[in-house]
Amino acid sequence: MTSKTAPAHPAPSSGLPGADRLKFSRGRDYWTTHAEPETGLRALRLADGPHGLRVQDDENPDHLGLERSAPATCFPPAVTLASSWDEALIESVGAALAREARASGVDVVLGPGLNLKRSPLCGRNFEYYAEDPLLSGRLAGASARGIQSQGVGACLKHFAANNQETDRNRISADMDERTLREIYLRNFQIALESSGAWSIMTSYNRINGTHVSQDARLMSDILRGEWGFDGLIISDWGGVYDPPAALMAGMDLRMPGGPVGPVLEAALAEGRVTPDRLDEVVATLRQLAERTAPGDTPAPDPQAHHALVRRAAAESTVLLKNDGILPLAPQPGQRFALLGELARTPRIQGAGSSRVNARQVSPVLGTLDARLEAAGASTGFAPGYGLEPGPADPALLAEAVQLAEGADVVLLVLGLTDAAEAEGSDRSHIDLPEQQLALLAALDEARRAGTLRAPVVVSLVNGAVVTTAQWRDGAAAIVEFWLTGQAQGESISDVLLGDTAPGGRLTETIPRRLKDSPAYLDFAGAHQHAPYSEGIFVGYRYYDARDIAVDYPFGHGLSYTSFAYEDLHLEVCDPQDEIALRARLTLRNTGERAGSEVVQLYVSAPGNGFVTPPQELRGWQKLHLSPGEARTVEVAVPRRHLAHWHSELARWIFPGGALEVRIGASSRDIRLSATCTVPGEALPVVLGPWSLFGDWMEHPVMGPRIRALFAARGGVKGRAGDLLNDPAGRNSIYSTPFAMLTEFPGIPMTHEELAALVAEGDALNG
Numbered sequence: 001m002t003s004k005t006a007p008a009h010p011a012p013s014s015g016l017p018g019a020d021r022l023k024f025s026r027g028r029d030y031w032t033t034h035a036e037p038e039t040g041l042r043a044l045r046l047a048d049g050p051h052g053l054r055v056q057d058d059e060n061p062d063h064l065g066l067e068r069s070a071p072a073t074c075f076p077p078a079v080t081l082a083s084s085w086d087e088a089l090i091e092s093v094g095a096a097l098a099r100e101a102r103a104s105g106v107d108v109v110l111g112p113g114l115n116l117k118r119s120p121l122c123g124r125n126f127e128y129y130a131e132d133p134l135l136s137g138r139l140a141g142a143s144a145r146g147i148q149s150q151g152v153g154a155c156l157k158h159f160a161a162n163n164q165e166t167d168r169n170r171i172s173a174d175m176d177e178r179t180l181r182e183i184y185l186r187n188f189q190i191a192l193e194s195s196g197a198w199s200i201m202t203s204y205n206r207i208n209g210t211h212v213s214q215d216a217r218l219m220s221d222i223l224r225g226e227w228g229f230d231g232l233i234i235s236d237w238g239g240v241y242d243p244p245a246a247l248m249a250g251m252d253l254r255m256p257g258g259p260v261g262p263v264l265e266a267a268l269a270e271g272r273v274t275p276d277r278l279d280e281v282v283a284t285l286r287q288l289a290e291r292t293a294p295g296d297t298p299a300p301d302p303q304a305h306h307a308l309v310r311r312a313a314a315e316s317t318v319l320l321k322n323d324g325i326l327p328l329a330p331q332p333g334q335r336f337a338l339l340g341e342l343a344r345t346p347r348i349q350g351a352g353s354s355r356v357n358a359r360q361v362s363p364v365l366g367t368l369d370a371r372l373e374a375a376g377a378s379t380g381f382a383p384g385y386g387l388e389p390g391p392a393d394p395a396l397l398a399e400a401v402q403l404a405e406g407a408d409v410v411l412l413v414l415g416l417t418d419a420a421e422a423e424g425s426d427r428s429h430i431d432l433p434e435q436q437l438a439l440l441a442a443l444d445e446a447r448r449a450g451t452l453r454a455p456v457v458v459s460l461v462n463g464a465v466v467t468t469a470q471w472r473d474g475a476a477a478i479v480e481f482w483l484t485g486q487a488q489g490e491s492i493s494d495v496l497l498g499d500t501a502p503g504g505r506l507t508e509t510i511p512r513r514l515k516d517s518p519a520y521l522d523f524a525g526a527h528q529h530a531p532y533s534e535g536i537f538v539g540y541r542y543y544d545a546r547d548i549a550v551d552y553p554f555g556h557g558l559s560y561t562s563f564a565y566e567d568l569h570l571e572v573c574d575p576q577d578e579i580a581l582r583a584r585l586t587l588r589n590t591g592e593r594a595g596s597e598v599v600q601l602y603v604s605a606p607g608n609g610f611v612t613p614p615q616e617l618r619g620w621q622k623l624h625l626s627p628g629e630a631r632t633v634e635v636a637v638p639r640r641h642l643a644h645w646h647s648e649l650a651r652w653i654f655p656g657g658a659l660e661v662r663i664g665a666s667s668r669d670i671r672l673s674a675t676c677t678v679p680g681e682a683l684p685v686v687l688g689p690w691s692l693f694g695d696w697m698e699h700p701v702m703g704p705r706i707r708a709l710f711a712a713r714g715g716v717k718g719r720a721g722d723l724l725n726d727p728a729g730r731n732s733i734y735s736t737p738f739a740m741l742t743e744f745p746g747i748p749m750t751h752e753e754l755a756a757l758v759a760e761g762d763a764l765n766g
């Protein structure tokens with residue numbers, strides 16, 4: 001593309017200290033930052049991301065993906081790549097994307113996007129990785145590492161809790177501190193740890209009432225202070241509501257660019273924006289310019305990138321169901337009916353700011369049928385449904401059913417349309433579009449009437465989950481391809497024909513019904529507030545805790561072969577070791593074909609003093625095994641990944657204790673388990689007058705002291721003594737604050753003596 005130079009906005013002329021630097025806190029135009037040639041600071045170019053490059057003509061920019069951009073490789077979006085659970089693969093896609101960025105003069109790719117999938121309704125779920133923070137953080141971290149390996153900056157977005165599109169600029173994600181720390185910030189923290197990303201984008205929304213782009217606690221205290229982030233904090237496009245407040249809270253670069261404006265100028269004049277802060281912004285921009293200085297990044301190879309898309313999409317395919325029909329083995333004379341408009345009009349990506357102008361697109365129709373015919377089979381095609389919303393067309397249905405009735409195998413391509421999922425709006429249900437459900441119903445009717453005898457293989461193409469609960473019994477196989485990127489025809493053919501084994505596993509639960517999902521009652525809030533009342537119970541954490549039957553569970557995905565899990569051994573590490581435990585086992589490919597397996601490690605830690613979900617993902621390993629091959633798998637669990645956020649102590653703590661380690665092929669297909677006791681930090685009990693009597697009695701130092709003191713004074717007397725001698729009564733005394741008990745007769749201790757004990761305890765606790 002030709003890079004046109006837009007006129008730079010004039011620097012403010014006030015002559016105030018720092019006035020000449022104000023402009024650096026805002027972009028120069030839609031996609032670039034200001035330069036300072038005198039000091040060698042160059043302008044930086046930013047571009048979407050994250051699954052391909054969207055470099056726009058500077059004359060017609062937009063952040064909603066409406067204007068066309070220069071052709072680029074359309075890689076599989078995050079939902080798809082995530083299903084590979086393969087950090088190396090995701091890293092290589094990131095590196096390929098960055099090579100295209102470098103060749104287009106782009107310094108920062110605006111991605112990966114890693115918001116947690118709180119609800120299956122979020123319109124941007126196709127751009128996000130998972131419902132689990134560890135998985136989301138590690139996979140997004142891999143993408144950022146890959147991008148930065150080529151000297152291009154990654155930008156983790158949207159920090160944080162941007163879990164819905166409805167009212168996204170005003171909505172407040174209201175949640176308790178533990179939920180924020182363990183779920184909605186945790187994936188960003190892990191992605192940063194594993195990638196050292198050079199920039200981060202604030203989200204549009206508010207958290208607990210404050211816009212993230214002006215939240216000093218989130219940006220300055222947590223992100224920079226606690227996590228040590230030293231990169232550039234960029235606003236989402238138009239996501240700055242009070243520019244001086246945002247700047248002083250830690251947000252460096254307000255996008256898109258434009259004039260500085262009188263509000264910032266006045267704030268500088270009044271001292272609400274300080275010259276020091278502007279110096280910091282310039283220094284951070286300079287550092288990013290140095291980090292992304294053009295080097296000798298290899299030129300992109302479009303054909304190699306197309307091949308990578310093809311491999312990555314197949315590796316990310318989730319085989320949901322297979323009664324043995326897959327992989328297809330086309331025979332001469334066998335008749336295949338290919339049904340579905342999406343086979344002819346491919347949907348390879350989601351709609352919105354991530355929309356890539358793909359270099360080339362291969363549809364299923366023309367690719368799969370050609371390969372079946374090459375094997376001697378015959379094929380026919382019928383669209384069966386349209387892509388525009390609205391009721392089914394009886395003529396399209398009849399044509400499709402007739403074709404299916406004359407076939408030996410029906411290959412049906414279904415999925416979502418741009419109207420059904422896109423940036424800027426949320427979905428209202430998790431079903432396939434009406435016309436596609438009508439086609440499924442028509443096929444079902446033909447089967448019941450005995451006119452359709454062929455097995456039906458359903459290939460799904462969608463970014464947000466769709467439930468299969470009402471129609472899955474009628475399908476011989478269901479394959480979730482997600483949004484494949486530009487090599488759709490090839491990757492779908494590769495998997496259906498068995499040239500590539502489906503290597504994907506679900507990174508989010510597919511619920512049977514929307515009303516079963518964790519955020520059902522609150523999504524998407526009202527009156528500019530979304531209460532996150534499910535707390536930490538997001539995704540499988542919720543379905544498991546409530547024991548809710550699901551369509552397909554987190555971690556699920558079949559293979560064309562089978563695996564045996566054998567000989568689990570746990571090694572508990574020393575308390576000083578950053579690894580808390582290592583699980584070792586043998587994985588054996590017991591089938592006839594090569595395949596990959598994702599060995600998942602879940603930890604169940606009941607009774608550790610926290611309210612915890614029944615199990616949480618704490619690690620995994622992806623392996624490719626040939627038939628008959630066995631390999632040792634080791635999954636190490638870092639101590640920090642076992643920690644919980646203690647809201648009262650305001651820090652992470654791993655209390656240790658007995659853990660059950662579960663090794664599974666999915667969250668609901670646990671193959672091996674073992675228990676161990678892992679050393680941790682005892683939950684500190686800080687005793688005060690209003691601590692419960694039980695806490696005092698159970699305290700290792702104070703408990704014996706009180707018992708001895710009471711004994712020396714003849715014990716507890718009267719009604720309190722009677723209660724203590726009765727199991728139910730004892731509970732009520734133990735759950736009463738000590739200070740309150742001293743008011744009652746029979747307790748041989750005064751309030752003043754208790755105060756003295758508290759003071760001693762303070763000394764004891766340092």
Ligand code: BGC
Nearest residue numbers: 048062063064110236237353
């Ligand atoms: C989106 C971002 C995107 C930006 C620039 C915003 O609307 O939320 O994800 O990077 O536009 O296009």
